[in-house]
Amino acid sequence: MEDEVENSFDRVMAEHMAQRYVAAFTCAQHVITYVAKQTQRQVNDNEKIYLTMHL
Structure with a gap:
């Protein structure tokens, strides 16, 4: 259940970003496509959020 919520x-956070x-x-x-x-x-949503925040 906790994994589903996370x-x-x-x-939702990725969509907002x-x-x-x-x-x-x-x-x-673009970076994620290259890395993949x-x-x-x-690359999961959590990693997308992290990368977006640091760009």
């Missing part, structure tokens, strides 16, 4: 919060910080979120998406291709690993 995942739901991450999704995408709407509020468009340029940083777009840049983060290079590492063959999916």
